[in-house]
Each structure stands twice: as structure tokens, then as C-alpha cells.
Amino acid sequence: MEIKRLNASELKRMTLRVRSNILDMIPAGKVGHLGGSSSIADVATVLYMGHMRVFDDPKDPARDRLIFSKGHAVLAQYACLVELGYFDREELHHVKTLTGLLQGHPDMSIPGIEAVTGSLGQGLSVSLGMALGLKLDHSDSRVFCVLGDGELDEGQVWEAAMAAGAYGMDNLCAIIDANKVQATDTVQKVLPNPDLAAKWSAFGWHAIEIDGHDIDQILAALEQARSTKGKPTAIIANTVKGKCFAFAEGKAQYHNAAMTEEEYREARETLERMGRELA
Amino acid sequence: MTSNQRKVYGDVLVQLGKENQKIVALEADLGKSTMSNLFGAAYPERYFQMGIAEANMISAAAGLALTGYIPFVSTFAVFASGRPYDQIRSSVCIPKLNVKICGSSAGLSDFGDGKTHQSIDDIAIMRVLPNMTVLSPADGAEAEKMMRLMPEIEGPVYLRLNRNDLPVVTDVDGAYEFGKAQLIRDGGDAVIFATGVMVARALEAAEALSAEGIALRVVNVSTIKPLDREGVRKYASDVKAVMTAEEHSVIGGLGSAICEALSEARVPVRIMGIQDAFGRSAAAYDELMAKYGLTADAIVSNVRDLLK
Numbered sequence: 400m401e402i403k404r405l406n407a408s409e410l411k412r413m414t415l416r417v418r419s420n421i422l423d424m425i426p427a428g429k430v431g432h433l434g435g436s437s438s439i440a441d442v443a444t445v446l447y448m449g450h451m452r453v454f455d456d457p458k459d460p461a462r463d464r465l466i467f468s469k470g471h472a473v474l475a476q477y478a479c480l481v482e483l484g485y486f487d488r489e490e491l492h493h494v495k496t497l498t499g500l501l502q503g504h505p506d507m508s509i510p511g512i513e514a515v516t517g518s519l520g521q522g523l524s525v526s527l528g529m530a531l532g533l534k535l536d537h538s539d540s541r542v543f544c545v546l547g548d549g550e551l552d553e554g555q556v557w558e559a560a561m562a563a564g565a566y567g568m569d570n571l572c573a574i575i576d577a578n579k580v581q582a583t584d585t586v587q588k589v590l591p592n593p594d595l596a597a598k599w600s601a602f603g604w605h606a607i608e609i610d611g612h613d614i615d616q617i618l619a620a621l622e623q624a625r626s627t628k629g630k631p632t633a634i635i636a637n638t639v640k641g642k643c644f645a646f647a648e649g650k651a652q653y654h655n656a657a658m659t660e661e662e663y664r665e666a667r668e669t670l671e672r673m674g675r676e677l678a
Numbered sequence: 679m680t681s682n683q684r685k686v687y688g689d690v691l692v693q694l695g696k697e698n699q700k701i702v703a704l705e706a707d708l709g710k711s712t713m714s715n716l717f718g719a720a721y722p723e724r725y726f727q728m729g730i731a732e733a734n735m736i737s738a739a740a741g742l743a744l745t746g747y748i749p750f751v752s753t754f755a756v757f758a759s760g761r762p763y764d765q766i767r768s769s770v771c772i773p774k775l776n777v778k779i780c781g782s783s784a785g786l787s788d789f790g791d792g793k794t795h796q797s798i799d800d801i802a803i804m805r806v807l808p809n810m811t812v813l814s815p816a817d818g819a820e821a822e823k824m825m826r827l828m829p830e831i832e833g834p835v836y837l838r839l840n841r842n843d844l845p846v847v848t849d850v851d852g853a854y855e856f857g858k859a860q861l862i863r864d865g866g867d868a869v870i871f872a873t874g875v876m877v878a879r880a881l882e883a884a885e886a887l888s889a890e891g892i893a894l895r896v897v898n899v900s901t902i903k904p905l906d907r908e909g910v911r912k913y914a915s916d917v918k919a920v921m922t923a924e925e926h927s928v929i930g931g932l933g934s935a936i937c938e939a940l941s942e943a944r945v946p947v948r949i950m951g952i953q954d955a956f957g958r959s960a961a962a963y964d965e966l967m968a969k970y971g972l973t974a975d976a977i978v979s980n981v982r983d984l985l986k
Contacts, residue, residue: 468791503829506773506814507772507773508884513744514740514741514744514769515768515769515772515773516768517768517871518764518767518768520733521733521737521764521765521768521769522737524733524735524736524737524738524740524769525737525738525740525744525769526741526746527734527737527738527741528737528738528739528740528741528742528743528745528749529741529742530741530746531726531738531741531742531745532741532742532745532746532747533745534744534745535702535723535724535747536745554733555731555733555734555737556766558729558731558733558734559734559737559738560728561729561731561740562728562731563727563733566726570732597910662971
């Protein structure tokens with residue numbers, strides 16, 4: 400059965416739940432990719448619960464596909480997939496353990512995970528292959544691929560961008576989580592990569608730039624991507640690394656780190672306060 | 679009688695494409711050499727020209743496999759194995775996807791183009807990958823049988839093909855048994871496990887040695903992974919010495935695989951291959967093979983030496 404999509408106000412509430420799920424997975428003292436999971440949390444929530452065609456059966460052939468090429472942000476995926484009922488909520492507490500289901504990076508043993516990613520730069524190519532396969536099948540399913548802005552350093556991304564543009568893959572949509580910070584420093588300091596929208600346009604894509612934390616803008620951009628024919632769409636989602644967690648916002652050191660007890664408490668309190676404000 | 683493996687690749691791929699609508703082919707601007715262009719002419723909608731971008735080609739093949747297709751990906755062996763190694767590892771082998779990779783013009787068979795185009799390491803790096811099957815046919819007839827079987831093998835396959843015309847050494851009408859080391863000529867003094875073009879050279883050597891009263895058993899190891907460990911142990915159990923021969927580095931290839939299988943056997947093993955070196959350009963294939971000691975004569979003298 401197809402899972403019903405949430406409306407914009409339900410999605411806003413859901414983003415808090417998704418961030419809370421992320422916190423469940425990385426309690427104080429446990430290392431995890433908080434920064435990049437938080438920056439993409441709103442986009443992931445909107446994709447899985449507000450835009451994509453998803454079903455009770457994660458393998459339903461009519462589903463839309465979402466691949467996190469920036470596989471290290473998989474906590475954001477798990478936080479959404481658990482809301483779709485694809486695995487037991489208890490698994491959130493056993494991420495990256497020998498007995499747990501949820502691996503440190505996307506693995507196809509996990510329901511709802513569509514490809515193996517984590518070695519950066521490969522996900523858009525895999526998404527392209529899926530989009531080609533779905534076109535051969537005359538399927539109207541769509542393929543979404545989330546990339547990091549740091550990940551765009553990988554040359555393979557541009558190989559895929561060139562090929563997807565050449566093949567006019569209008570069933571493919573890339574979302575760039577432009578949080579401006581990569582593993583060790585800002586994108587600007589590690590390897591500047593300006594004019595992203597112009598670059599994607601030059602590779603034959605329809606490029607849209609949005610605030611990646613604005614639910615209405617995300618919904619509108621995805622609709623625009625759906626109605627764009629003859630070319631793939633790239634959504635440059637301007638985001639904040641560690642979004643919602645003041646101590647982590649915009650900081651490379653929370654790319655993959657453990658929160659202190661104090662930070663964890665602050666993170667929880669922030670989500671509770673945001674929840675009260677929405678009520 | 680000779681046969682050409684890349685011609686077989688092109689022809690059989692077209693036949694497979696006719697029988698099975700799920701077969702697709704991807705190419706990186708070398709389709710005229712790999713002969714996948716024949717598939718492109720027959721089934722343009724199922725042929726994807728990916729440009730000179732092997733990393734993207736391999737991962738895109740993974741995506742096609744994830745939507746239920748059986749992609750055959752071909753390019754020169756160096757560009758099909760080492761260049762997109764991590765894409766094969768991560769996108770294809772970890773999820774055990776049905777991607778069939780053809781490493782064409784393998785070994786020294788692209789004799790003119792030199793070291794950048796000669797794959798002396800592809801068996802080693804494909805063999806080390808979990809879930810990967812590694813096939814190295816001895817002639818065109820065997821390549822054809824393998825091609826026909828490849829869609830049935832669940833998971834990734836690496837097929838290593840020679841560029842040049844090769845003597846036919848396998849039983850053309852016989853059935854192909856996947857995963858079995860194949861006895862081609864029996865003999866009780868020593869055994870040689872050979873793969874690819876070296877099987878023909880081993881047979882030549884066996885003939886020469888028989889004139890001296892030395893009986894060399896020749897075994898074609900065309901399935902390098904999964905290796906027929908039982909067969910290898912059996913064929914090595916009653917002889918005085920073991921040789922291996924491959925058009926590949928002596929490190930990590932067939933010789934290493936055989937030694938792994940025989941690690942508890944009390945028998946000397948000599949590995950013949952390229953001695954930890956890159957290739958070079960030459961005017962003719964046989965000239966280059968001789969330069970690297972990959973000849974029937976070299977097998978003869980090695981066997982003689984081992985049995986001394």
C-alpha cells in the first residue's frame with residue numbers, strides 16, 4: 400500500500416521528530432555524523448514523507464528511489480525510514496554495533512536503502528543507472544540523489560552529471576546539501592567550488608537554488624523538478640551544517656563527533672522548545 | 679584452428695541480447711576494440727555510450743542492475759579493473775550486483791600500446807574482491823561458453839579476454855563446467871596449471887617434453903575464482919612438481935591462487951608470469967611474450983629444472 404504523504408505543516412513537525420530520531424542514534428559520547436545528517440534532515444523528511452511515492456513494502460517496484468550519495472549522512476535516512484515503518488524503532492539505539500541492523504554507511508541489507516554508498520562520488524552514477532533502467536521499463540518512478548557540497552570534489556560526480564545531462568534524464572533529481580562545511584574545514588578553505596547552479600546548468604541540468612531548511616521551498620523545488628521535461632534537475636539546497644543544534648552549527652568538528660552530556664541535553668531542549676513553538 | 683575472444687564477445691553479446699531483453703551493454707568509447715559496438719548496432723536502446731568515464735560507467739551499471747537489468751560493461755582490462763576499482767568494490771561487489779565486466783585486450787595482448795594499456799594486475803585486484811567471480815578463458819570457444827553462462831551467474835563477474843587470435847585448445851563441442859579446473863592433457867611427472875593464452879603454450883611444452891620422456895599434465899584453470907581447490911589438489915597430488923603459467927604478474931594472480939590452494943601440500947610450485955614488472959611496446963605479440971619469458975620453451979626448461 401502506498402504511504403500517504405504529509406502536508407507542509409505536518410512535515411514541519413515531522414522534521415523535529417526526525418532530528419529527535421537522529422539524537423536517539425547518537426547519545427552523548429557516541430561518535431556520529433551529526434553535522435551532515437542535520438543539514439539534510441529537512442530535505443530528507445520532505446522527500447520521504449512529503450514528495451516521493453513510497454509504499455509499506457520498501458521493495459515495491461512502483462516506488463520512487465532515494466540514494467544518499469553522501470552516505471555518511473545516513474542517520475538522516477534511518478531517522479526517516481523508521482517513520483515509514485521499515486524497521487523496528489529499537490534499532491535506532493543499536494546503530495553501528497555488531498548486533499544491530501543499521502550500519503555506519505548505507506548498506507542494502509537495510510530495508511529502504513537502495514544502494515551501497517559511503518565511498519563518496521558514486522551515488523549519482525548509480526542513480527543515473529537506475530534512472531536509465533526505469534526509463535527502459537517505461538516506469539514513471541523517479542530517482543533522487545542527495546550529494547554533499549564537499550562531495551562535489553569527486554570527479555566522478557561530474558562524469559555522472561555530464562552523462563545524465565546528455566541522456567536528458569528528467570526522471571532524475573540531484574539535491575546538493577550545500578552546507579558549506581566538509582570533514583575538516585569549510586568548503587571555501589578545503590577546495591573552493593563556486594557557482595554551483597551555473598556549473599550544473601552548464602552540464603545540461605535544470606538548476607534551482609533554495610533554502611534547504613524551508614519546507615515550502617523544498618516542496619516547490621521538487622514539484623518544479625517533476626514538471627521539468629527533457630533534462631535532469633539539480634536542487635542546490637543551501638543549508639547549515641548541524642542545523643538546529645547551536646553548538647554544532649557551521650562547525651567542521653561536528654562532521655563526525657560525539658556530543659558531551661551538556662550538548663546532548665541542549666540538543667534535546669532545543670527540539671522540545673521548537674516543538675512548543677510549532678504547537 | 680584459431681579463434682578470437684573479442685569477436686566472440688561481440689557476437690555472443692548480440693545473441694544474448696536477442697534472447698534476453700534484460701541484457702544491456704555499456705561502453706567507454708572503445709566499442710570498436712571490445713566489439714560491443716555490434717550490440718549497439720543491434721539494440722541501440724539498450725546500449726549506453728558512457729564516454730571516456732569508466733568510474734561513472736561501472737556505478738551506472740550498478741544502478742541498471744538494481745532495476746533488474748544485466749549490464750555487460752566492457753573496456754580494456756586496465757580501464758575495466760584498476761581504474762574503476764573502488765566503483766567495482768563499493769557500488770557492485772558489496773551489494774553483489776549482477777554486473778558483468780569484460781576486461782578486453784588483457785595481459786600483454788595489446789602489444790603495441792605499451793605498459794599503460796597492458797593489464798598485468800587485473801586478476802589480482804579482481805580476485806581479492808569478495809563476491810566477484812573471475813573468468814579467464816583459454817580460447818574463443820571457452821569464452822563463448824562462459825558468455826552464455828554469465829547471465830545465469832548471480833552477482834558480479836570479471837571476464838578476462840585476449841585481443842589476438844588464439845589457437846583453439848578446449849573441446850569445442852564439450853560442455854563447459856563452471857568452476858572446474860579442466861584436465862586438457864594428462865601426464866604423471868609434473869602438472870602445469872595455466873590460464874588464458876598460456877594454456878596453448880603449456881600444451882606445446884607438454885608435446886616437446888614428451889619427446890624427452892617427461893609427461894606433463896596440463897590443466898586449464900579458466901575459473902580463477904571461485905577456484906576449484908579440490909581439483910587443483912587432486913591434479914597436484916601424484917606428481918613431483920607443480921608449475922603455474924599466466925600472462926599476468928607472478929604476484930596475486932593464478933600462481934598465487936594455486937599456492938593458496940596447495941599451501942598444505944608437500945610439493946614444489948613454480949610460478950611463471952610477468953616478474954613484478956610493467957609491459958612495454960612491441961611490434962608483435964609473440965615477440966613481447968618472449969621478452970617476458972611467456973613461451974613454451976620457457977615452460978619446458980622450467981619443468982626440466984623442477985624435475986632435476
